[in-house]
Amino acid sequence: MVEIRRYLHQHPELSFKEVNTAKYIANFYKDLGIEVRENVGGNGVVARIKGAKPGSTVALRADFDALPIQEENEVPYKSLVPGVMHACGHDGHTATLLVLAKVLNELKDDLSGEYVMIHQHAEEYAPGGAISMIKDGCLDGVDVIFGTHLWSPVPYGEITYRKGPIMAAADRFEITIQGFGGHGAQPHKTKDAIVIASQLVLNLQQIVSRRVNPIDSAVVSVGSFVSNNAFNVIADSAKIIGTVRTFNEEVRDFIEKEIEKVIKGTCFASDCTYEYLYDRGYPAVVNHDKETDFLVASAKLVKDIHSIQEAEPEMGGEDFAYYLQHVKGTFFFTGAKPEATETPYPHHHPRFDINEKSLLVAAKTLGSAALNYQQTEDSKEESEEFAAK
Numbered sequence: 001m002v003e004i005r006r007y008l009h010q011h012p013e014l015s016f017k018e019v020n021t022a023k024y025i026a027n028f029y030k031d032l033g034i035e036v037r038e039n040v041g042g043n044g045v046v047a048r049i050k051g052a053k054p055g056s057t058v059a060l061r062a063d064f065d066a067l068p069i070q071e072e073n074e075v076p077y078k079s080l081v082p083g084v085m086h087a088c089g090h091d092g093h094t095a096t097l098l099v100l101a102k103v104l105n106e107l108k109d110d111l112s113g114e115y116v117m118i119h120q121h122a123e124e125y126a127p128g129g130a131i132s133m134i135k136d137g138c139l140d141g142v143d144v145i146f147g148t149h150l151w152s153p154v155p156y157g158e159i160t161y162r163k164g165p166i167m168a169a170a171d172r173f174e175i176t177i178q179g180f181g182g183h184g185a186q187p188h189k190t191k192d193a194i195v196i197a198s199q200l201v202l203n204l205q206q207i208v209s210r211r212v213n214p215i216d217s218a219v220v221s222v223g224s225f226v227s228n229n230a231f232n233v234i235a236d237s238a239k240i241i242g243t244v245r246t247f248n249e250e251v252r253d254f255i256e257k258e259i260e261k262v263i264k265g266t267c268f269a270s271d272c273t274y275e276y277l278y279d280r281g282y283p284a285v286v287n288h289d290k291e292t293d294f295l296v297a298s299a300k301l302v303k304d305i306h307s308i309q310e311a312e313p314e315m316g317g318e319d320f321a322y323y324l325q326h327v328k329g330t331f332f333f334t335g336a337k338p339e340a341t342e343t344p345y346p347h348h349h350p351r352f353d354i355n356e357k358s359l360l361v362a363a364k365t366l367g368s369a370a371l372n373y374q375q376t377e378d379s380k381e382e383s384e385e386f387a388a389k
Helices: 002-010 019-032 090-106 130-135 193-211 249-270 289-299 320-326 358-372 377-388
Strands: 035-040 044-050 053-063 112-120 144-151 158-161 164-167 169-178 218-226 237-246 273-279 285-287 307-310 328-335
Touching: 002 019, 002 090, 019 035, 019 044, 019 090, 019 112, 044 090, 044 130, 053 090, 053 320, 053 358, 090 112, 090 144, 090 358, 112 130, 130 320, 144 289, 144 320, 144 358, 158 289, 164 328, 169 193, 169 249, 193 218, 193 237, 193 249, 218 249, 237 249, 249 273, 285 289, 285 320, 285 328, 289 328, 289 358, 320 328, 328 358
Parallel strands: 053 112, 053 144, 144 328, 158 307
Antiparallel strands: 035 044, 044 112, 158 328, 164 285, 169 237, 169 273, 218 237
16 A cells, blocks of 8 residues: 555646546556446546445545645655645545455455445546546445545544534635726825725625624635735735635525625725625535444444544535435544654645555555445435435
8 A cells, every 4th residue: 555655646646637547546456357447527437346245335435636736745755746746645545445445356255245446536626526427427326435534633543533514615706806096106096906805805704703603613714815016006906815614505605695795895885896706616525424323333343443533523625525415425534643743744735744554544444334334224225215315
């Protein structure tokens, strides 16, 4: 697993451009004689391992795209691609699933059911790869799905889980304020877009603090404020770009509308115009109760795990959410905190890294869940009803 992870780490590819990575994954399965389907919904790869006995169909998912970040780690497996690195652990996810698949294939004559290995492209960049892979049939016949994320803030040997929402819906907004520029010495003849946009940034902060029920978690953050002008020119326009994170769909709808109300009010007071774009990203990742309980019970069988903790909800986004809208399942975190560090570099940081021992923990936990999952008649009916909805 470490060898595969390090090879992928040295050869990262950006979302929707993972051609060589997809070939590497597909060739791994072909060399093992495992049924594999390429170009699923784009660059996705799906392998299926059938046990000798009848049983349920369990899907396991790993993503394999990288990020537009220049790696700053000085390690033997440092990225060889300028400006691109695996700064979120997707190389580890892929290595975990490939070797787990190899083991399951070796045991297939003694196994029941079918195991679907979903290797997903483009998790990092909306609309993501999950939607297109689902449309292309990656979940056909699947009864349950499990997925994990190697998580550097969590210590090695620890699994964290949560019933219900575990990761947030991740949306993006873009606002352009159109004022009326002019000379810096004659502000009374202008409509200063920078001043108006600055006021708007402050006004937006009232949405969560004063308009959303404190019981409902939400975030409205401005990440970019751009208005390029000479030092003595009052800005004609300014652009603000930000993100909204929510767990509740009603709150999500409310904030989208409230942002425009705040924009309208701010612009009306300053007699200027605006453009507003709201782009919905991934929905919240909402785990199913029974499947989460089952995952926890399966994790207790893995002796490498010394702690299983309920997780706090994360405001980060994940398109694993789409799988859970179609079949029952759960998504959890596998502790991957690097050794000899109290404060690991966060995900998406140029010096991000993981404890490679966590790959084995992730593989054993996913494997334990897959092998121990039993499809009763009642749960089968529930799965069919859920899929029908």
